[in-house]
Structure formats: C-alpha cells, structure tokens
Amino acid sequence: xxxxxxxxxxxxxxxxxxxxxxxxxxxxxxxxxxxxxxxxxxxxxxxxxxxxxxxxxxxxxxxxxxxxxxxxxxxxxxxxxxxxxxxxxxxxxxxxxxxxxxxxxxxxxxxxxxxxxxxxxxxxxxxxxxxxxxxxxxxxxxxxxxxxxxxxxxxxxxxxxxxxxxxxxxxxxxxxxxxxxxxxxxxxxxxxxxxxxxxxxxxxxxxxxxxxxxxxxxxxxxxxxxxxxxxxxxxxxxxxxxxxxxxxxxxxxxxxxxxxxxxxxxxxxxxxxxxxxxxxxxxxxxxxxxxxxxxxxxxxxxxxxxxxxxxxxxxxxxxxxxxxxxxxxxxxxxxxxxxxxxxxxxxxxxxxxxxxxxxxxxxxxxxxxxxxxxxxxxxxxxxxxxxxxxxxxxxxxxxxxxxxxxxxxxxxxxxxxxxxxxxxxxxxxxxxxxxxxxxxxxxxxxxxxxxxxxxxxxxxxxxxxxxxxxxxxxxxxxxxxxxxxxxxxxxxxxxxxxxxxxxxxxxxxxxxxxxxxxxxxxxxxxxxxxxxxxxxxxxxxxxxxxxxxxxxxxxxxxxxxxxxxxxxxxxxxxxxxxxxxxxxxxx
Numbered sequence: 001x002x003x004x005x006x007x008x009x010x011x012x013x014x015x016x017x018x019x020x021x022x023x024x025x026x027x028x029x030x031x032x033x034x035x036x037x038x039x040x041x042x043x044x045x046x047x048x049x050x051x052x053x054x055x056x057x058x059x060x061x062x063x064x065x066x067x068x069x070x071x072x073x074x075x076x077x078x079x080x081x082x083x084x085x086x087x088x089x090x091x092x093x094x095x096x097x098x099x100x101x102x103x104x105x106x107x108x109x110x111x112x113x114x115x116x117x118x119x120x121x122x123x124x125x126x127x128x129x130x131x132x133x134x135x136x137x138x139x140x141x142x143x144x145x146x147x148x149x150x151x152x153x154x155x156x157x158x159x160x161x162x163x164x165x166x167x168x169x170x171x172x173x174x175x176x177x178x179x180x181x182x183x184x185x186x187x188x189x190x191x192x193x194x195x196x197x198x199x200x201x202x203x204x205x206x207x208x209x210x211x212x213x214x215x216x217x218x219x220x221x222x223x224x225x226x227x228x229x230x231x232x233x234x235x236x237x238x239x240x241x242x243x244x245x246x247x248x249x250x251x252x253x254x255x256x257x258x259x260x261x262x263x264x265x266x267x268x269x270x271x272x273x274x275x276x277x278x279x280x281x282x283x284x285x286x287x288x289x290x291x292x293x294x295x296x297x298x299x300x301x302x303x304x305x306x307x308x309x310x311x312x313x314x315x316x317x318x319x320x321x322x323x324x325x326x327x328x329x330x331x332x333x334x335x336x337x338x339x340x341x342x343x344x345x346x347x348x349x350x351x352x353x354x355x356x357x358x359x360x361x362x363x364x365x366x367x368x369x370x371x372x373x374x375x376x377x378x379x380x381x382x383x384x385x386x387x388x389x390x391x392x393x394x395x396x397x398x399x400x401x402x403x404x405x406x407x408x409x410x411x412x413x414x415x416x417x418x419x420x421x422x423x424x425x426x427x428x429x430x431x432x433x434x435x436x437x438x439x440x441x442x443x444x445x446x447x448x449x450x451x452x453x454x455x456x457x458x459x460x461x462x463x464x465x466x467x468x469x470x471x472x473x474x475x476x477x478x479x480x481x482x483x484x485x486x487x488x489x490x491x492x493x494x495x496x497x498x499x500x501x502x503x504x505x506x507x508x509x510x511x512x513x514x515x516x517x518x519x520x521x522x523x524x525x526x527x528x529x530x531x532x533x534x535x536x537x538x539x540x541x542x543x544x545x546x547x548x549x550x551x552x553x554x555x556x557x558x559x560x561x562x563x564x565x566x567x568x569x570x571x572x573x574x575x576x577x578x579x580x581x582x583x584x585x586x587x
Contacts, residue, residue, distance in 0.1 A: 064140075065133040070165055073141025078161065082153040082181045084318070093138030094163035094175040095121030099317045104265070105460065107217035114266055114317060116293075117210035122268070123315070125173070125190065126297070127204035130197070137173070140165055153181035160187075170194040177315075184318035185328065188270070192309045195302055202304050203277060206313070207297035208270060211283075212263045218471070219290035225264035225454070228294040229335055230279040231257040236334050241283030241292045253278040257330050259296040262320065265456045270298055271314040271330050277301045319456045322353055338450045347447035356457070367463025370537055374544035378552060381441065385549070389556045392507065398423060445542070452537040465491060466536040473536035484529050492539030493531035497524040499546035506553050 064071050075092040088098035099114045106112040115122050125137040142163035151159050158180050165173040171194030178187030190206070216222045227240040232254055241248040256276045260269035280297040302309050316328065325333040338348040355376065359369045378385075401423065409416035452458060458469040466473035474488035481487040501524040531539045 063133070064135065065129055065131050066171075067129075067133065067135055067140060067167055069167060070140040070142075075141070076144065078144075078146065078148060079150040080153070080159065080161065080177075080179050081150060082179060082183075083155075084182065084184055087186075087317075089161060089177065090121055091142045091144055091163060093121050093124055093136075093140065094142040094165070095123045095138055096315075096317070097121045101266075101318060104215075104319055104456070106215040109460070112213065112215055114212050114215075114268070115210070116213050120209075122208055122210055123188075123206075124209065125175075125204055125206055127199050130200055137165070142173075142175070151179075153179055155181045157181040168194070171198075184316055184324065186315040186317075188313040188315045190311045190313070192302065193307060195309065196304055196307060199302060202302040203299060204302065205280065205297040205299050206270060206311075207280075207295055208259070208261055208268050209295045211261050211292060211294040212266055212268055214263055214291060215266065216264055222264045223285075223290060223292055225337075226262060226292050226294075228259075228261045228281040228283055228296045230259045230281060230296065231331055231334055232279065237279070237281070239281040239283055239294070241285045241294065244285045244287040244289075248281075248283040250281045251278060256298060258332055259298055260332070260335055261294045261296050262335055264454070265320055265459055266318065267316070267320050267325075267332075267335060269316045269332055269335075270296070271316065271328065271332070272298055272300075273312045273314075320454070321456050322349075323357065336454055338454070339446055343443050344447040344450060347444050348451050351444070352447055352451050353455075360457075365463065366458055366461045366469055366537070367466070367540060370463075370469070370541050371544050374541050375548055377441070377444065378545065378548040382552065384440065385552055386556055389507070389553060393557075448541055449534065449538055452535040452541075458535065458537045463536070463540065466540070469537035469540070470535050472533055473539065486533045488532075490532050490536070490539065492536055492543050493528045493534075496531060496539055496543040496546060497528040499543055499550060500524040500527055503546055503550050503553060506550065506557065 073092070075090055077088050077090050077097065080087045080089065084102055086098075086100045086102065087096060089095065090097045097115060097118055100111050101114070102111070120138050126135065128134050142165045144161070144163050146161060151161075153159055158178065161177040161179070163175045165175075167173075172192075174189075174191040174193075176187070176189040176191075178189070192204075196202075211226070211228075214222045214226075223242075227238055229239065230237040230252070232252055237250060237252060239248055239250045254276075256272065256279045258269050258271045259279055259281070260267050262268075277299040280299065281295070283292055283294045285292045298313075300311060314328070316325075316332070318324065320336060322333050322336060325335070333349075338345040352373075355373060356366075356369055359372055360366075363369050363372070402420065405416055405419050405423070409419065452470065455470070460467075461469045463469055465475060472486075472488060472490040473492050475491045476489040478487050478489065501520060504520045504523070527542075531542065
C-alpha cells in the first residue's frame with residue numbers, strides 16, 4: 001500500500017468518526033409563540049408533550065358536556081391472537097391497550113409489551129366541541145356486541161371488532177378494527193354521525209399517544225434511535241426529543257402519507273386512506289429517564305354538510321423490517337435510517353438488502369450470509385483490485401528512476417513534475433490507482449454500517465462467539481470505560497486489525513520510509529478503536545473482506561510481474577546551444 005493509499009484511508013477513517021459525531025439531524029425545540037393550528041392540542045392540559053389529557057372527573061357534565069352519557073360504564077377487554085401478535089383492545093376508548101409480538105423478544109429473550117400506556121391505551125380520537133369541551137375518546141365507554149373474550153386467527157382468516165359510542169339518537173361514533181391471521185397491519189375505520197357543525201373548524205385528531213416501550217439492553221442506543229415522524233410531500237418530517245430541558249413540538253399543514261412513533265427496532269404507524277389536514281408531533285424526555293415520550297397525530301376535517309363521515313386507516317404496530325414496511329406501499333420504509341438519500345441509501349436498498357434477501361432464501365444463518373456477501377463484493381471488485389495491485393507493483397519498480405529524477409531536478413520542480421508525468425504515461429501507471437478501489441467501496445461500507453445498525457434481521461442472530469450480530473461481539477466486559485475504545489473487548493475488531501496489518505504487509509508499496517512503517521501500525525489500531533463499539537455483523541463483514549483481500553493480493557503477487565514494464569529512457573540532459581560570434585571571419 002503506497003503513501004497515497006494510506007493517507008486516503010486515514011482521512012476516510014477520520015471523516016467517518018467526525019461524520020458520526022456531528023452529522024446528527026437538527027433537533028427542533030418547542031417554540032413559545034402561539035400556534036393557532038394546534039390550539040386544541042396545546043391547551044388540552046398540563047401534559048408536557050401536548051397531547052390530550054385524561055379528564056379527572058369522568059362523570060362530570062362540566063367536563064364532558066353532552067358526552068357525559070358515556071363517561072361511566074364497565075370496561076370490557078378482548079384479546080386478538082393471530083400468527084404474529086397478541087393484542088388487547090378495550091371498550092373504554094375503543095383503544096389498543098397491549099401489543100405483544102410473537103417473533104420478537106426483548107434483550108432478556110422474553111416477550112414484551114410495546115404499548116406504554118397500558119392503563120389508558122395508545123389510540124384515541126381527540127376533538128373540541130362547540131361548547132369548549134375537550135374530548136378524548138379514551139375517557140368514554142363504547143359498547144360492543146361481541147361477547148367473546150378472545151379471538152384466534154390463522155392464515156387468511158379475518159375478523160372485525162366493532163365499538164360504538166351512542167351520544168344521542170342522532171349522534172354516534174363507530175370504530176371498527178379488522179384483523180387477518182398472518183399480517184401485522186390492522187384496519188382502523190372511523191364513522192362519525194351527526195357531528196356536522198359540532199366541532200369548531202370541523203377538525204378532529206387521531207393520535208398515537210405514549211411512544212413505544214423499549215426492548216434493548218443498551219437504553220442509550222435505543223433512545224438515540226427513537227423519534228416521532230411523518231411522511232409528507234415525499235420527505236420525512238422527524239422529531240427527536242433528545243434534550244431533557246426542552247419540550248419538542250412540530251406541526252405541519254397538508255397531506256400526510258403516514259405518521260409514526262418508533263424505537264430502534266419497532267414502530268407504530270397510522271396510515272390514512274384520504275387526504276389529511278396536517279400532522280402534529282410532540283415529544284419530551286425527562287432528565288435521568290432512559291425513555292423518550294412521543295405523541296403523533298393526524299388532523300382530519302369533517303365535511304360541514306355531511307351527516308355521516310367515514311375514514312379508513314391502517315394501523316401498523318410491528319417490527320421495522322424493510323420487506324414488511326415496503327409491502328405496505330406507502331413509503332413507510334423511509335423511517336429506516338440508511339444515511340444519505342443520494343449516496344448510501346441506494347446502496348442499502350438496491351444492493352445490500354436484495355442480496356441478503358436472496359441469500360436468506362437458501363441460508364438461514366446471517367453470519368454465513370455476511371461472509372458470502374463479503375466474498376461476492378471481492379469478486380465484483382477483483383478487476384479493480386487487480387489493476388490497482390499491478391499499478392502499485394509498477395510504481396515500486398519505477399522508484400529508483402523516480403528518486404534519481406527527484407534528486408536531479410530538486411531545484412527545478414516544474415521539470416521534475418513534467419518528467420514524472422512522462423514516466424507515468426510511458427509506464428501506464430496511475431499514482432492514485434491504489435486509492436480508487438478503496439474510495440469506490442466507501443459508500444458501500446457506510447451503507448453496511450447503516451444496514452447492520454438498523455436491520456432487525458440481524459437482531460439476536462448468533463454467529464460463532466457473537467450472540468447478537470446487531471451488537472458488538474464482546475468477549476470480556478471490562479467494568480470501566482477506556483476513552484475511544486469502550487467498556488468491553490470485542491474479538492472481530494481485533495482479528496480485523498490483524499488482517500488489515502497483514503494486508504498492508506503483502507501489498508506492493510512505493511514508500512519505505514519510517515513514516516510509512518509507522519502508518520502500518522497506526523491504521524490497524526484506528527480500525528480496532530472504530531469497530532469495537534459497532535455491530536458484530538459489520539466487524540465480521542470487514543474482517544472477511546480483508547481476509548479475502550489478503551488471498552486476492554497474494555494470488556495477484558504470485559501471478560503478475562513487472563516484466564511487461566516498457567523500457568523508459570531517462571530524460572536527456574538539456575544541452576546549451578553555443579552562442580554565435582558576431583561579425584565575419586577575417587581573412
């Protein structure tokens with residue numbers, strides 16, 4: 001590896017470190033200025049995240065107005081069990097109170113509930129009446145004709161759960177959930193009758209309140225990957241409540257494709273079927289609490305001249321699985337962070353994930369899939385590696401002549417550069433050829449970082465000594481933290497550092513000075529520090545990539561030579577022309 005290659009790799013490594021630290025998205029804090037569009041939500045009470053508060057006096061006419069007839073009742077729950085989840089719904093609020101996924105466990109390898117607000121529920125309709133009453137349907141008791149306590153579905157079986165709220169003989173709300181046996185998506189239909197002219201501005205909100213419960217051992221990492229978002233106009237609106245000293249709020253008017261609240265590996269999303277009036281996102285983070293609380297709401301407009309209003313949505317509460325999200329055909333997969341949309345995201349969506357999906361049809365172990373993927377990448381880049389290695393070997397063969405030129409023209413830099421350019425051209429070498437394969441692979445490496453960090457497919461997948469390819473393959477917890485290194489020792493980065501060093505040793509180089517010898521030790525150490533806290537899957541990939549590079553370089557060194565290097569004549573010395581004497585010759 002020549003000087004340019006090493007410098008390029010060092011700069012790339014520094015860019016990766018700085019980029020990861022400072023390229024986080026801007027956090028938008030709550031603004032104290034009055035916003036009329038969200039007056040209904042913002043004035044709902046003392047709830048720090050701006051969502052509707054639960055009324056304390058549930059039986060008071062002063063609190064609910066004409067809705068007081070439904071403020072008292074008996075709560076009835078029903079459990080819906082399909083092949084993918086077990087969900088509990090309540091007649092109090094016609095809301096979701098529990099969601100347990102069957103195929104995904106928490107860090108203790110136990111089933112866990114995603115719904116944080118298990119007492120009040122996560123879903124609600126929220127609106128303000130013309131007499132100033134703020135109504136959250138979670139405070140009201142719905143009726144249901146279904147007498148079952150549990151429904152079990154498999155395959156293509158379906159079931160509809162209907163709740164009805166009768167306010168008067170002419171005014172009612174009907175909420176219907178529709179389930180299938182093999183799908184995370186739940187149909188969510190709302191029918192409001194007799195509400196024309198009842199709501200100021202004819203507006204109501206449908207919201208998910210309370211965020212999602214965490215499931216990972218590393219709470220700091222999960223907090224960093226938790227946020228509320230909305231997809232509007234082909235772009236992602238994101239709100240991350242990272243600062244405990246601030247309340248965060250974001251709202252936009254217009255048509256939303258979906259709203260969502262996510263953790264590192266799971267998401268709850270509401271997907272409307274008709275145009276919305278806007279979205280509302282809010283979030284808060286209590287100091288010392290390893291949890292960020294979010295509310296995401298869709299704003300709808302009720303037609304003033306329609307007695308019966310209907311809206312159909314899809315509720316998705318499940319894993320952040322690219323294939324599952326993509327199958328919904330609403331760009332919900334955009335909630336996955338694959339880095340730059342113009343560079344790393346295409347590599348992730350159109351190269352890495354399709355190849356992984358193809359290999360997963362034949363291989364169930366993702367560790368083996370990563371090894372095979374590294375081999376495929378090396379085979380694809382073999383022509384570049386071959387050309388680069390041959391170019392560096394030629395450069396090494398030209399070193400004596402180049403040193404001679406540098407010594408000869410040390411006082412004439414322009415002439416020296418001209419002669420070096422002539423030599424490169426005649427020899428058919430590119431002095432930067434060693435950097436090209438590395439630079440071309442950097443977008444792929446960045447994309448791999450994002451995929452391995454966020455893909456649920458690697459979560460809790462073991463390989464060799466690594467218990468979870470989505471986490472560092474720690475073989476020893478130190479009990480204390482070393483700056484730049486961490487509080488554990490991961491084995492894949494150590495092996496990778498050794499592989500990087502060995503690769504540098506067998507790679508042709510044009511430099512033999514002390515600085516380059518030092519760099520041969522510094523660069524592997526940098527890679528060791530950088531990868532120690534990254535997912536084991538990424539360390540495995542880069543380890544195998546370097547192992548295959550060593551094999552490839554060894555083969556090229558054995559099968560290629562510089563015998564075909566053309567004869568390059570040294571520069572001819574510039575001869576001064578003798579000056580002609582003035583005047584003729586005397587006879």
